[in-house]
Amino acid sequence: MAVYTDVTDEELFAFVGAYDLGAVLSFKGIAEGVENSNFLLHCEAGHFILTLYEKRVNPDDLPFFIGLMEHLAAKKLSCPLPVKRRDGLSLGMLAGRPAAIVTFLDGVSIRKPDARHCGETGRALAQMHLAGADFAIRRANGLSLAHWPELFEASRARADEISPGLAKEIAIELDFLQRHWPGDLPQGVIHADLFPDNVFFIGQKLSGLIDFYFACNDFLAYDLAICLNAWCFEPDGAFNATKGRALLQGYQSLRPLDEAERRALPVLARGAAMRFLLTRLYDWLNVPPGALVKPKNPLEYLDKLRFHRTIDRAREYGLGA
Amino acid sequence: MAVYTDVTDEELFAFVGAYDLGAVLSFKGIAEGVENSNFLLHCEAGHFILTLYEKRVNPDDLPFFIGLMEHLAAKKLSCPLPVKRRDGLSLGMLAGRPAAIVTFLDGVSIRKPDARHCGETGRALAQMHLAGADFAIRRANGLSLAHWPELFEASRARADEISPGLAKEIAIELDFLQRHWPGDLPQGVIHADLFPDNVFFIGQKLSGLIDFYFACNDFLAYDLAICLNAWCFEPDGAFNATKGRALLQGYQSLRPLDEAERRALPVLARGAAMRFLLTRLYDWLNVPPGALVKPKNPLEYLDKLRFHRTIDRAREYGLGA
Numbered sequence: 001m002a003v004y005t006d007v008t009d010e011e012l013f014a015f016v017g018a019y020d021l022g023a024v025l026s027f028k029g030i031a032e033g034v035e036n037s038n039f040l041l042h043c044e045a046g047h048f049i050l051t052l053y054e055k056r057v058n059p060d061d062l063p064f065f066i067g068l069m070e071h072l073a074a075k076k077l078s079c080p081l082p083v084k085r086r087d088g089l090s091l092g093m094l095a096g097r098p099a100a101i102v103t104f105l106d107g108v109s110i111r112k113p114d115a116r117h118c119g120e121t122g123r124a125l126a127q128m129h130l131a132g133a134d135f136a137i138r139r140a141n142g143l144s145l146a147h148w149p150e151l152f153e154a155s156r157a158r159a160d161e162i163s164p165g166l167a168k169e170i171a172i173e174l175d176f177l178q179r180h181w182p183g184d185l186p187q188g189v190i191h192a193d194l195f196p197d198n199v200f201f202i203g204q205k206l207s208g209l210i211d212f213y214f215a216c217n218d219f220l221a222y223d224l225a226i227c228l229n230a231w232c233f234e235p236d237g238a239f240n241a242t243k244g245r246a247l248l249q250g251y252q253s254l255r256p257l258d259e260a261e262r263r264a265l266p267v268l269a270r271g272a273a274m275r276f277l278l279t280r281l282y283d284w285l286n287v288p289p290g291a292l293v294k295p296k297n298p299l300e301y302l303d304k305l306r307f308h309r310t311i312d313r314a315r316e317y318g319l320g321a
Numbered sequence: 322m323a324v325y326t327d328v329t330d331e332e333l334f335a336f337v338g339a340y341d342l343g344a345v346l347s348f349k350g351i352a353e354g355v356e357n358s359n360f361l362l363h364c365e366a367g368h369f370i371l372t373l374y375e376k377r378v379n380p381d382d383l384p385f386f387i388g389l390m391e392h393l394a395a396k397k398l399s400c401p402l403p404v405k406r407r408d409g410l411s412l413g414m415l416a417g418r419p420a421a422i423v424t425f426l427d428g429v430s431i432r433k434p435d436a437r438h439c440g441e442t443g444r445a446l447a448q449m450h451l452a453g454a455d456f457a458i459r460r461a462n463g464l465s466l467a468h469w470p471e472l473f474e475a476s477r478a479r480a481d482e483i484s485p486g487l488a489k490e491i492a493i494e495l496d497f498l499q500r501h502w503p504g505d506l507p508q509g510v511i512h513a514d515l516f517p518d519n520v521f522f523i524g525q526k527l528s529g530l531i532d533f534y535f536a537c538n539d540f541l542a543y544d545l546a547i548c549l550n551a552w553c554f555e556p557d558g559a560f561n562a563t564k565g566r567a568l569l570q571g572y573q574s575l576r577p578l579d580e581a582e583r584r585a586l587p588v589l590a591r592g593a594a595m596r597f598l599l600t601r602l603y604d605w606l607n608v609p610p611g612a613l614v615k616p617k618n619p620l621e622y623l624d625k626l627r628f629h630r631t632i633d634r635a636r637e638y639g640l641g642a
Contacts, residue, residue: 008432025427025523028361031350040349040361042427106346106363111329202346 004037005052007095015094018085019101021045035213037097040104047104049080052097057213059098064139065212066090066100068132068189075131077124078208080105107200107207115246118231120206121199122250125191125227128209129220129255132189141192141216143275145181148174151278158285163299170277173305177271182219182264190223191215195230221261224251225268228317229276229304237303245318257319265314270305277301325358326373328416336415339406340422342366356534358418361425368425370401373418378534380419385460386533387411387421389453389510396452398445399529401426428521428528436567439552441527442520443571446512446548449530450541450576453510462513462537464596466502469495472599479606484620491598494626498592503540503585511544512536516551542582545572546589549638550597550625558624566639578640586635591626598622 009027016024022044030038030049037052053062066082070090073081080102082090091100110117143151152170159167191198193214200207224247232243251257257265280298287295311317330348337345343365351359351370358373374383387403391411394402401423403411412421431438464472473491480488512519514535521528545568553564572578578586601619608616632638 009429010432012429023524024429026425026521027429029352030361031352040351104347108330108333108345108348112331200347203344 004054005095005097007037007039007052011095015050015092015099016041016043016101018087018092019043019083020086021048021083021101041101048083048101049104050094050099050101052094052099054097057098061139062091062098062100064137065215067137068135068212068215069102071135072128072131072212077128077131078105078206079212080208080210105200105208105210107202109197109199110201111196112235113196113231113243115240115242116204117196117199117201117206118243119246119250120201120204121194121227121231122224122247122252123254124199124206124209124250125194125223126251126254128191129188129223135189139216141190141218143192143214143279144218145177145271148177148274148278151282155278155281155285159281162281162284163302166281166302169302170274173270173274177267177274180267181271182260182267185219185221185261185264186258187217188220189215190218190220190226192218192223192226194223194227219261219264219268220255221257221264222268222272224248224257225265225272226275228265228269229272229301232317233304233307237300237307239307239317241316241318243318248317248319257314262314262319265317265319266308266311269308269311269317273301273305273308277305325375326416326418328358328360328373332416336371336413336420337362337364337422339408339413340364340404341407342369342404342422362422369404369422370425371415371420371422373415373420375418378419382460383412383419383421385458386536388458389456389533389536390423392456393449393452393533398449398452399426399527400449400533401529401531426521426529426531428523430518430520431522432517433556434517434552434564436561436563437525438517438520438522438527439564440567440571441522441525442515442548442552443545443568444574445520445527445530445571446515446544447572447575449512450509450544456510460537462511462539464513464535464600465539466498466592469498469595469599472603476599476602476606480602483602483605484623487602487623490623491595494591494595498588498595501588502592503581503588506540506542506582506585507579508538509541510536511539511541511547513539513544513547515544515548540582540585540589541576542578542585543589543593545569545578546586546593547596549586549590550593550622553638554625554628558621558628560628560638562637562639569638569640578635583635583640586638586640587629587632590629590632590638594622594626594629598626 012027024043026042028040030040032038035056036054039050041048041050069079069082072079083101084090091098156167198211232240234240277298280296283295284298345364347363349361351361353359356377357375360371362369362371390400390403393400404422405411412419477488519532553561555561598619601617604616605619
């Protein structure tokens with residue numbers, strides 16, 4: 001939760017002046033977003049979010065992110081729509097950073113989702129996968145199987161500080177994942193970070209998806225595995241099969257998994273747990289001085305990984321036969 | 322800039338359910354406010370600010386703050402208006418803290434105010450002083466002349482770390498202020514913290530005042546002296562007499578200073594500089610571990626204090642004869 005970059009009123013007025021949004025009525029930094037600085041912007045034309053892309057975002061990826069939101073919104077997925085400036089561009093510079101204005105999306109993220117929220121999320125994820133099918137720009141997944149070994153190396157020497165034996169356990173698991181990772185599943189644009197804080201609800205109804213800044217091309221079912229981990233475990237670490245079933249059924253109501261995807265689900269879930277275990281481990285061991293964001297506990301994902309190792313077949317997640 | 326307290330969606334829905342505001346459509350922590358946690362709340366009934374009063378606020382003072390905003394808003398001062406719950410109360414508890422919902426005020430605070438902004442601010446300050454005249458609740462100024470010696474003692478031993486000779490300079494000045502402080506000026510409710518971040522503008526027009534959480538009863542002209550310091554110095558430390566004149570003229574267009582107030586203005590300005598010098602000095606020397614707020618430089622106020630020592634008569638601030 002942070003605003004990393006200070007924006008003066010003068011810089012703001014100059015930036016917003018390139019859009020057809022009328023006068024600025026209000027401008028407030030919001031305590032949301034780990035990677036970027038976000039501001040709530042009220043103009044005569046309505047409410048918007050202004051995002052400054054901070055240094056962890058590669059500017060070369062911005063046309064993908066911006067284009068993806070435009071593409072998905074055009075396909076009626078509820079997500080922020082980048083607003084175009086009078087010159088037709090959706091990106092500008094503000095306070096030395098690339099910056100964009102997107103439409104404001106109503107909704108509240110749910111801290112303790114129930115099975116119905118999981119079902120809605122599964123459905124929205126499938127909707128996103130279908131809507132993204134003909135998106136022309138591609139972006140490789142920079143946090144995929146191929147990148148895990150180097151990510152691990154950056155933390156390996158200190159991993160046992162977090163939990164004795166952790167380094168060895170990760171090494172064995174990485175070896176397993178390299179040998180068993182599927183090679184031929186349906187691919188497309190995935191969200192890659194669809195945690196509860198990136199899904200908005202009004203009441204029980206899903207109102208939209210946000211934060212597409214990890215989106216990339218990868219196996220569609222891997223995205224679903226990320227959601228299984230993010231949505232279907234209880235705070236005490238137990239897997240909630242009712243939520244798992246709801247998530248998978250919601251997803252399959254729009255995009256049924258094929259046989260290869262079903263078979264791969266346990267290994268994909270292990271990989272998805274590994275990806276967040278490794279990034280959280282790195283962030284935990286490398287908190288920058290003066291950090292505004294508290295690192296998340298990596299061991300939560302070690303527990304999830306261990307759970308998935310006990311799963312033989314996808315039906316154990318609550319997937320129908 | 323911070324949100325100190327985490328509020329879950331469940332706690333939020335229960336809290337908002339006591340109001341007639343309809344469903345919660347959106348809820349975002351805002352990176353604003355040094356003392357309290359603030360959230361932007363969008364409900365079916367409109368946009369609001371939800372404030373959680375953190376531990377630096379004395380709960381016994383809340384009826385004063387809430388009542389003052391209600392009183393001032395009823396007198397047509399543009400300021401946040403506390404929203405009443407169905408049971409008629411304007412205060413509740415949320416996440417273990419006292420909390421209130423107030424109306425959302427449009428406007429942007431101006432980083433580099435010009436003379437016109439200063440004039441509008443002077444006028445609004447006078448409007449607040451007049452509107453507060455018949456407010457029934459009283460609150461003593463906890464950061465007045467009588468409290469400066471103890472505040473100084475808390476930093477005295479380390480003051481010279483900030484600037485050699487600072488402890489001695491403050492001691493001499495405190496002695497001067499005790500001997501020359503006026504005893505008989507017009508009193509009333511003062512804002513006591515009307516810095517540029519607490520004044521909103523839409524274009525050049527003042528749209529409202531916020532953050533009444535230092536408000537108290539004291540000399541009205543002391544409030545004006547606080548504004549002289551906060552609004553009329555340039556970033557390089559120079560006093561801008563054009564801004565000073567605009568602030569004072571704006572104020573006097575609604576509430577002319579009497580002769581005793583004019584005579585006292587230089588010493589009030591020294592005292593106002595001392596008050597912020599002392600609190601900034603304390604905060605600078607006592608940054609809590611993991612602080613989310615960067616302390617402000619105390620020496621800015623030492624420079625202002627030194628400037629006011631060179632002033633003999635109020636007319637030098639730009640006040641007409």
